Amino acid sequence: MKRLGRLVSWHWHLVRRPFMLLCGVYGAQQMALLLLSAARKETLGMQMADLFMGCGQLPLFFVTLYLVLLTAASATRSGGRSHMMYTLHTMPFSRLLFPAAQILLSLLLQIIFTAWQVVLYTVFYFPVTALSGRVAVGLVSGTLPAGSLFEEINANPLFQMLLPVRGGSWIWVIGFMLLLSIQSACIACCRGFRRAAAMFLAMVTAGVGAGSLYLRYYIETNKAWESGVNLLLLLILGAAVLPALLNLGSALWALYRAEKL
Amino acid sequence: MHTKKQSPARGLAVLAIVSVLVLGMGTAVRMVGLQKMQTRLIDEYGDHQALQPFQLSAYSRFQAENAITFVALENGQLSGQVFPEQVRLPENASLPDDFDDLNIITIAPEERDAVNQKASYSGNTATSSAQSLWVMRLITLPDNTSLRLHIADYQADEPVEVMSYPAAWSGMDWDVFGDYGRQAYPQWTSNLYVRWGDSWMIGLNKDSILYQPGIWRVTESLSEEEVQTLPTDGKVQYGDISVDVLNKSTEYGSVELFYVPQNLEEILKCVTLDQYLGVLYQDTDGNIRFDLVDENASCLQQELIFQDVGTEYSCTQVNTQQADQSCFVLGLHQGTDYRIVSLQIDQSGKLEWIDLPGNLLNDGSLLPGTTVIQRSDDGRYLLFVGREENQIQVDRAFQQVDSLSYPIGYRLNVYDLNEKDVVYSGLLDTGAAKVWGSYVKNPSFMFYGLAGELLSLNRDYYTVFPQEAQGGTTND
Numbered sequence: 017m018k019r020l021g022r023l024v025s026w027h028w029h030l031v032r033r034p035f036m037l038l039c040g041v042y043g044a045q046q047m048a049l050l051l052l053s054a055a056r057k058e059t060l061g062m063q064m065a066d067l068f069m070g071c072g073q074l075p076l077f078f079v080t081l082y083l084v085l086l087t088a089a090s091a092t093r094s095g096g097r098s099h100m101m102y103t104l105h106t107m108p109f110s111r112l113l114f115p116a117a118q119i120l121l122s123l124l125l126q127i128i129f130t131a132w133q134v135v136l137y138t139v140f141y142f143p144v145t146a147l148s149g150r151v152a153v154g155l156v157s158g159t160l161p162a163g164s165l166f167e168e169i170n171a172n173p174l175f176q177m178l179l180p181v182r183g184g185s186w187i188w189v190i191g192f193m194l195l196l197s198i199q200s201a202c203i204a205c206c207r208g209f210r211r212a213a214a215m216f217l218a219m220v221t222a223g224v225g226a227g228s229l230y231l232r233y234y235i236e237t238n239k240a241w242e243s244g245v246n247l248l249l250l251l252i253l254g255a256a257v258l259p260a261l262l263n264l265g266s267a268l269w270a271l272y273r274a275e276k277l
Numbered sequence: 278m279h280t281k282k283q284s285p286a287r288g289l290a291v292l293a294i295v296s297v298l299v300l301g302m303g304t305a306v307r308m309v310g311l312q313k314m315q316t317r318l319i320d321e322y323g324d325h326q327a328l329q330p331f332q333l334s335a336y337s338r339f340q341a342e343n344a345i346t347f348v349a350l351e352n353g354q355l356s357g358q359v360f361p362e363q364v365r366l367p368e369n370a371s372l373p374d375d376f377d378d379l380n381i382i383t384i385a386p387e388e389r390d391a392v393n394q395k396a397s398y399s400g401n402t403a404t405s406s407a408q409s410l411w412v413m414r415l416i417t418l419p420d421n422t423s424l425r426l427h428i429a430d431y432q433a434d435e436p437v438e439v440m441s442y443p444a445a446w447s448g449m450d451w452d453v454f455g456d457y458g459r460q461a462y463p464q465w466t467s468n469l470y471v472r473w474g475d476s477w478m479i480g481l482n483k484d485s486i487l488y489q490p491g492i493w494r495v496t497e498s499l500s501e502e503e504v505q506t507l508p509t510d511g512k513v514q515y516g517d518i519s520v521d522v523l524n525k526s527t528e529y530g531s532v533e534l535f536y537v538p539q540n541l542e543e544i545l546k547c548v549t550l551d552q553y554l555g556v557l558y559q560d561t562d563g564n565i566r567f568d569l570v571d572e573n574a575s576c577l578q579q580e581l582i583f584q585d586v587g588t589e590y591s592c593t594q595v596n597t598q599q600a601d602q603s604c605f606v607l608g609l610h611q612g613t614d615y616r617i618v619s620l621q622i623d624q625s626g627k628l629e630w631i632d633l634p635g636n637l638l639n640d641g642s643l644l645p646g647t648t649v650i651q652r653s654d655d656g657r658y659l660l661f662v663g664r665e666e667n668q669i670q671v672d673r674a675f676q677q678v679d680s681l682s683y684p685i686g687y688r689l690n691v692y693d694l695n696e697k698d699v700v701y702s703g704l705l706d707t708g709a710a711k712v713w714g715s716y717v718k719n720p721s722f723m724f725y726g727l728a729g730e731l732l733s734l735n736r737d738y739y740t741v742f743p744q745e746a747q748g749g750t751t752n753d
Contacts, residue, residue, distance in 0.1 A: 024289070028285050032288075161711065169306050
């Protein structure tokens with residue numbers, strides 16, 4: 017356990033700068049796009065959640081989540097000079113501890129990034145609403161209702177998926193993040209061409225997994241649990257899990273080989 | 278000197294714990310926000326106790342929030358509930374608006390061979406002409422069963438073009454395409470139907486020649502699958518191919534005559550009142566009458582509502598949310614004179630009714646938005662529920678100033694028939710105001726398909742006052 021903690025913390029030490037940079041860039045683009053679109057007259061009538069969706073932040077969140085996975089995996093990137101599996105040679109660890117640490121690190125980074133999005137949204141709500149309110153004052157005569165952060169968080173599809181109010185739905189969010197963590201760990205274990213393949217498969221999992229999260233939410237809210245829809249969900253889930261299984265095999269093979277060297 | 282060196286693990290642990298807390302707080306904010314969506318009642322004038330005799334309930338559906346709120350007013354008390362992550366209303370709450378009443382003009386069976394012989398085929402359409410036509414009425418009931426009745430024959434003065442498609446919404450048989458005959462038999466007809474006990478009652482008016490005008494009981498109606506399995510009984514010539522079809526002139530399902538009002542000119546509405554059936558109709562002298570009919574099809578009571586109103590009038594049914602009440606708004610004299618007719622079965626089982634001018638509340642603005650009109654059991658008070666909106670002016674660049682409005686809820690007015698005055702007024706705040714944006718949004722700013730799903734937010738909202746007062750259950 018202590019070794020796992022040490023390994024995670026060492027890898028965190030290696031990736032925290034790029035991770036923070038990623039979070040910063042993500043926050044900066046979000047603020048810029050939200051403020052720019054709130055300042056436009058054409059977006060009259062669009063509130064925080066509409067603006068958030070309108071400037072593509074829903075797909076962009078999942079794209080950035082994928083970049084978070086790559087960042088977590090970059091802890092083991094070695095520039096191609098030395099052996100990738102340096103830790104296995106220099107530290108007295110079981111080889112399985114290595115992917116375990118990467119899974120944990122990646123999971124934590126995803127949670128931090130998701131929380132970062134919640135913080136960003138809460139912080140940006142005030143300037144964005146003030147700005148779009150000022151634009152509206154110039155265009156609308158008559159009273160407009162005052163919105164609230166409560167409303168805008170509830171209306172946002174991203175938070176409906178990531179912050180479910182029903183207990184059972186958390187399993188899907190955690191499952192989604194775990195699947196991505198496994199993919200990230202697999203990327204970390206492979207190198208060269210295999211690493212590129214693992215990155216591609218992880219991208220498939222991230223995209224399809226986000227899709228299944230969305231579909232499940234849709235089915236849940238519409239009470240559309242019918243055999244046809246269930247089959248579709250099962251297929252999409254399969255498409256998310258299968259690349260993870262492929263990657264897992266490839267990663268375990270890489271670990272086995274590394275130990276042989 | 279000892280230099281403080283923080284382990285990177287601690288930073289990560291702190292960040293992770295804070296993040297989990299943030300996510301927990303976000304979820305808490307969502308839960309609080311959902312509870313804040315509950316409908317409130319804002320008393321504005323008069324004594325709140327005036328609401329005591331009324332029962333009201335409504336569901337509001339919020340598309341963006343994927344939530345439904347329920348509100349009930351009982352004994353003057355407002356109670357509410359929020360159903361998160363749910364977008365479907367309970368079945369008994371949604372209005373049965375999927376009744377469909379369609380006139381089809383098809384060819385008479387004896388002309389089929391001649392029509393097929395003359396048929397020409399191009400693209401995916403077969404064209405021909407026919408002179409003797411049948412008018413069929415296809416009735417689809419809200420329970421998704423249907424029946425088809427042959428209501429009239431129609432002899433055209435000269436041959437009329439008929440068409441048939443291998444696959445189209447109208448199915449696969451000859452029918453008249455275009456305006457021919459639509460004057461007398463418009464495609465969509467009046468919605469005369471009511472569910473009475475276990476059976477569906479439909480009203481047929483004078484345009485039905487082969488069925489006597491009156492109230493008919495549906496004795497058999499077929500589901501979509503059952504219609505599919507009906508045997509084919511005719512052919513359509515598509516070029517060289519002859520296709521077996523179920524003739525559009527074939528009847529299926531059945532009805533039996535239940536009740537015919539005396540001197541019937543036109544049935545306006547059929548409703549249920551407690552265990553009785555009510556028929557609002559115009560007689561041959563131009564009077565508007567209301568018949569209360571029991572299960573033996575005998576008229577218990579006949580009321581003369583208005584004398585000789587001529588032909589220029591309109592009639593709208595207004596929801597009452599009470600099984601023993603019915604309400605209509607009649608626009609007389611080409612809509613210049615609105616009258617509210619509220620009918621009620623009193624304690625002794627007798628039908629009694631009142632007739633009020635539509636501009637009861639002086640401002641005259643109440644009536645067009647009236648959603649529910651309900652009478653108290655003692656008959657003294659009337660509750661009017663009408664949609665309330667806020668007016669705004671939007672000045673879009675290079676465009677004229679648009680006058681728009683967005684909903685803010687429902688106005689409740691209690692009217693005292695003795696004092697002839699409004700004794701209470703309040704605003705039922707359903708949370709409608711939060712969708713104001715979708716009423717002023719620039720309509721050109723729209724994405725479709727997957728981009729629409731990913732890049733835009735649908736803030737649709739509506740409130741339903743079900744015909745029957747609800748107990749606040751959902752099909753959860």
